[in-house]
Amino acid sequence: MSLMHASQTAARQASDSGRLMGWVITATLPGIVMLTWHFGWGVITNVLLAAVMGVGLETLVLRLRRRPVATTLSDNSALVTGILLGASLPPASPWWLLLVGMTMAIVVTKQLFGGLGHNPFNPAMAGYALLLVSFPVDMTQWAAPHGPFGAQAPGVIDTLAHVVGMTPQDAADTWTGATALDAFRNKPEMLMASEFWASSPLPEGTLAAWYSVSLAWLAGGLLLLYKRIIDWHIPVALIGSLIVAATLLYAIDPSHYGSPLFHLLGGATLFGAFFIATDPVSAATSRRGKLLYGAGIGLLIMVIRTTGAYPDAVAFAVLLMNFSVPFIDYYTQPRAYGHSRPRRGIKPKIDHDEESS
Structure with missing residues (x-):
């Protein structure tokens, strides 16, 4: 039975x-x-x-x-x-x-x-x-x-x-x-961004195609939010941290860093934010943990895109944060009702007399 x-x-x-x-x-x-x-x-x-x-x-x-x-x-x-x-x-x-x-x-x-x-x-x-x-x-x-x-x-x-x-x-x-991110990542160091785009480095319509695809993924992601299949915490934190990091870099050196809009729509950012990072099995579980998890992915995407060898970086950023999920969950456990603070599996104290006996 x-x-x-x-x-x-x-x-x-x-x-x-x-x-x-x-x-x-x-x-x-x-x-x-x-x-x-x-x-x-x-x-x-x-x-x-x-x-x-x-x-x-x-x-x-x-x-x-x-x-x-x-x-x-x-x-x-x-x-x-x-x-x-x-x-x-x-x-x-x-x-x-x-x-x-x-x-x-x-x-x-x-x-x-x-x-x-x-x-x-x-x-x-x-x-x-x-x-x-x-x-x-x-x-x-x-x-x-x-x-x-x-x-x-x-x-x-x-x-x-x-x-x-x-x-x-x-x-x-x-x-x-090449993709838009790949072409920009491999442009000559001495070439300014304005000169790079003026040289038409991509087939006609490539950048517009990637932008429209990203907006299509956004439409699908909004459907998942509307149906409450996913929560807003991870996508918002991921997109927000990526935009903040991209804006800071672009403000520091607009000639060698892509604009926030380029990083948001020029690759798989929105696809990753709504369809990959929100995987309920491999993502963080608490609300605060989800915010930290999403923000970490967004920051890692920008770090790898600007300093690493892989131009899109969504996959590696997600996998690295998957690896840190147990750590995030451990330190972001919510306080249970009736308790003054969250319990994190603290090892109980051992009586030395009992231990010696």
């Missing part, structure tokens, strides 16, 4: 998680549509392949662990991880790149730690970080904003050929280019 009750409880929890994850999937649609509109069919192949791989890998590991497959898959967490990682990667990424990233996300980061609710790091960002460190060339081949129907845009057949590895490298170079 107890086993039956436990299985019914697990089914209800999976159903609740599945409903919440369903809203997360819905909220990603504006961003995915806008990415596809600007960067082509490769966004769709990324998302579909990563989602299928995520479900398949989760099914395989659950069978090896002899865990219920249908109940676990119904929480839709593997599907969400695939969608988030697929949307993060350069459009039309080769299938093997997606498979390596999803293996890291589902098998290593999630299932080897015990499954949903036990992973200390965000699975999608763990997969992304591994790919960025291991395959930097493939991870920097972002499509130029030719759209799905542009004269220079690859069609569906060309996109599929690139995904399965049948496209020559010189052919792929004709429709790929």
